[in-house]
Amino acid sequence: MGSIVPFQDLNLLPSPISTTTTASLLTPKLEPKAEPLDEPIQTHQQFFNNNTPEPFFSGSAFPFFPNSQNTLVPEPTSDQDNVFSEYYRISELFRSAFSKRLQQQLQYADVEAHLDPNSQAIVSVNQDNQLSTTVVVPRRKYDKRSSELVRVQDLGMEDWKYFRDNVRRTRMLYDSLRILSVDEEDKRRGLGQGRRARGDLMAASVMRDHGLWLNRDKRIVGPIPGILIGDLFFFRMELCVVGLHGQAQAGIDYLPGSQSASGEPIATSIIVSGGYEDDEDGGEVLVYTGHGGQDKLNRQCEHQRLEGGNLALERSMHYGIEIRVIRGIKKYEGSVSNKVYVYDGLYKILDCWFDVGRSGFGVYKFRLVRIVGQPEMGSVILKFAETLRTRPLTVRPKGYLSLDISMQKEAMPVLLFNDIDNDHDPLYYEYLAKTVFPPFVYNYNNQEGGTGTGCSCVSGCTYGCLCAMKNGGEFAYDNNGSLLRGKPLIFECGPFCQCPPNCRNRVSQKGSRHRLEVFRSRETGYGVRSLDLIHAGDFICEYTGVVLTMEQAQIFAMNGDNLVYPNRFIARWAEWGDLSRVLPDYMPPSYPSIPPLDFAMDVSRMRNAACYISHSVTPNVLVQYVLYDHNNLMFPHIMLFALENIPPMRELSLDYGVGVAADEWTGKLAICN
Template sequence: MESESYESYTDKTRVYDLKPLRTLKPVFPSGNHQAPPPFVCSPPFGPFPPGFSPFYPFTSSQPHTHQNTSSQPSLVTPLRSFRSPNNNNDDADPEEGCSTPKKRKIPKKRTPEKKNVNFESGITAAERENGNRKLVKSVLTRYEALRRRFSQLEDAREAVSGINKRADLKAGSTCMSRGVRTNAKKRPGVVPGVEIGDVFFFRFEMCLVGLHSPSMAGIDYLAVDEETTIATSVVSSGYYDNEEGDPDVLVYTGQGGGGNADKEKQTSDQKMERGNLALEKSLVRNSPVRVIRGLKEASQGGNKIYVYDGLYEVKESWMEKGKSGHNTFKYKLVRAPGQPPAFATWVAIQKWKAGLREGLILADLTSGVESIGVSLVNEVDEENGPGYFTYSTKVTYSESFNLTQPSLGCDCLSSSCRPGNLNCHCIRRNGGDYPYCGNGVLVSRKGMVYECSPSCPCSSCKNKVTQMGIKLKLEVFKTGNRGWGLRSWDPIRAGSFICIYAGEAKEKDQTIESDDYAFDTTRVYTSFRWNYEHGLADEVDSEEVSEEPEMPLPLVISAKNVGNVGRFMNHSCSPNVFWQPVSYESNGQLCLHVAFFAVSHIPPMTELTYDYGVTQPSEAQNGNALHGMRKCFCGSEYCRGSFG
């Protein structure tokens, strides 16, 4: 019996015609465009250039990698021997007050940059030209890791305010110069490895994966012959005037004329040149144009995010007087049929948020325990909900549980608990780094994250991300073949906190047999690299450290009778969520829990999954396995077949 994919649960009783934005098996339009084939066939596991250890997705247990299975960093040679060209003059770096001489590195061996791009990025020249899913994911993961680290360093440097707060640009240009990019060859139509529904949080991300090259401009174009340029992609600004319009239509404003995106401040007529001319040619030639919708997302604090909405065709163009009275070009783009929904899902979710979600079994299965309701939906069959359990956001420890390690919080006075303040005990426990970016995004995966606690005097301190409950609009839904699952209405940014695993913490040997809702930290988890990548450690002024969780003692959390939404998250061999031990102090004692964070950006309505791990072989022999091996339905290319 083969596992069902998402596409196959088309039940007549279903109420919605909505699929997750990213279907497990990508669907591409089979339209009449002369688009390149959706994927470039390349061996899934290498060969990789010497020194490159593939780190995503989770390849360390794969037979073909030549990486040693131990968690030792692989043989990437002189980690700290490369400097980016723009850091050359940093000998003048004023490191005021800090007299540690460790930073003064010995002669910076810099081999000519061009020659070493391959070596440093692990991406070959061919792969930089044409990508695939794995490369796209890898580039985005590395960009994000670098950006988070730059952001963390910037936050800590509070002294000189106002200058260079753009970690996105810094990470972007670093990736560019190090060759951490793919699909650099411009093309119209499908970009290999980028899927409809993919979400982006920065312009540079789209630049690095070849979806849209200009770091700022809204129209990308390509010379097809000596005198013709055609448009390849447009990014809509997010101030769409046709709010209630057809989601398959985009009226796009041409570029130029000064002013900002909505052209209210336009200072001159637009000219038929560059992007405008290219769109005109695309209209004449019926060539496909990729559309990226810029959206103002309330769930992201009103920040703009970008959704790749697939291929469109330019159907009409005209000129009109803009709000400022100057000539403005307009282009009507219409979406090619047969593509999976992306922007349309956003539009639907806006209606749901206004209270129009149909087919709800429950609007809030937490009965108000969480500050944001968790909806319960079944679009698959008649089952009207999961078995009874008590909803709780906490981990409770049984009396016999021996977790009486004394622990200290910080003594920062109210809100002085700031990044870069090494007097803060909590920050010191994190190795001197504040573990989160300003918006609550986790910077690095590590053995243990230390948060401030309710009893720290720093009342408004933000270092309590995993203690504040869920912030996303989540939904428990019936899957086709894996029971109930969890997904989000909101797009989720890589490193965002999702929820903890609540339940009853037990010592390992107390656990009842056949508990399908147990989280067991003693299992074997596939290792993977999420932090800034090999070869870039010098860029972020940091040593490479282990990312693997380090628990002070074995812990099993049972959510069979008491738990939170964490108990509904299913297993996947290519998960989009990882777990991270977090501890904090409470009344002089250590509190420990397991928190879930997003691996990558996750589009709305995509099932959230993590790696359940494998029972240690020695225990399986002793019959201590909590439950037997279960068949895996994750459908991933890297599926191990079973788990448990």
């Protein structure tokens, strides 16, 4: 097990470096260094309960938010878009709406309910015996972040897998809540109607209410266990949820001096978004300006002082404490929020000085240098992938064996790259974009009278149509094509449906929307990665092959087993959209159900890129069974979706289940190695 090392008592260390430079400075306003606000995004105000006919929230704006004294004050109208203020506005809205929901539930039960606005109690009176029952909804008191600084080190492989899986499940829940809440709001009000909601804030609020934020009991210095360099995030609140950066708006995260054993503040992480005129970002070397003295338009209007986050950075430099650096990139292609935050690793602060900024006011500057020996920065990989998408041969003049091994059978090209050896194996197989089923699979429609049946939604499917009923009364995807929750089986609209091609219930049948690359690796043989950013819940591609019955598979296996058995795939679909940690009575979808899959897939002569995806017990890809071109439940399509946000150039991995013929060292299937 890795060790958690507490920091030494800073009282025993030298006192802060005194400075005379700031003695004569004008007194600036005190404020955290706020990063530039995010671009407008598709968001969500309200969350819902699957067991009730209405969402938890009702109404529009809630004009109050809690202040530091835990009381309600009017929300500043000039700061409507502030992430910190908006988060607490939605949290308070959730709390008040929850009280209202309890009152409604008692009214539905024919019980007279009375709401005391002061005690927030719902009192029901029984007319027979005049006895009252009180249901109190107390205001949630959140535990403060720990004031103990620790460093986690010497993690073994099993420990690392544990922490990585914990982070993955937490982020999966966050993304599921965000996507589900946005879809529920669209369902309630209509797509694009009313004020844009904040699904990212709603997900964070729900998870905080249930104590699901990570790394709150200890304040970690250095790397966060389970988070890799290059991991991507779309929202500031997501950084708070995983504990990578604990400030909803401020760019400097630090332990205040009031909580420190020495009375000195200590900085742990910063966010660099390139929105400040005095910042100089050279990648490995960074000049970061401090906080304070800025107006509402992020313009420097007063001198800065050596206090708060500025003093925390100076103290971290003095004690040699490493700083986590997260870079924010605006208007990134494919981002759900038009912005991404990428973790770039650890830096050391080597210098601090007071300088005159471009606006003529005094600012503090900190020179940070990246610690050597770390993996390549995620921001560098993002820029490399962006160039690779448009000019692959310019960036990589050698190594590409094909710019599209699918020969335009896929909607997006599938590249083949090998700069290691002379192996051209993937070129020798016919590319199979869709699975080949035996003819009797389609004859099942005639036997059951299913031919020619489909929905009649001319302008697009709506709740209550035939295809929605086949899926248990709800659709599997949101309006952006993201998987809402995994199910045993998904019915997509088929060739006999009257809905248009852009129907929300036609997702996986359209093929991949991402530029995939099959590449040669010294560690894992052939693997697959994407040149594009893949969102959690996005469709990736179909796992294709020639379908064989088990009788045919037994004969075929006599000459060598080059078969894939779909019944061995682990049911990771049950993890996506699993709300059991926030809804105790949550039941995973069980309809529509399918019988055990009793067939195999031959990929010995015809295959697609999915056959080269690596095996992993902690995968980033899940298998979801889908039907759209026939109704035979025993022979579904094997569709692959993202379990988490997958950065460009990161290898895709899949859990093939027990009994796979995998190499112990590489984790690759023997048939595709």
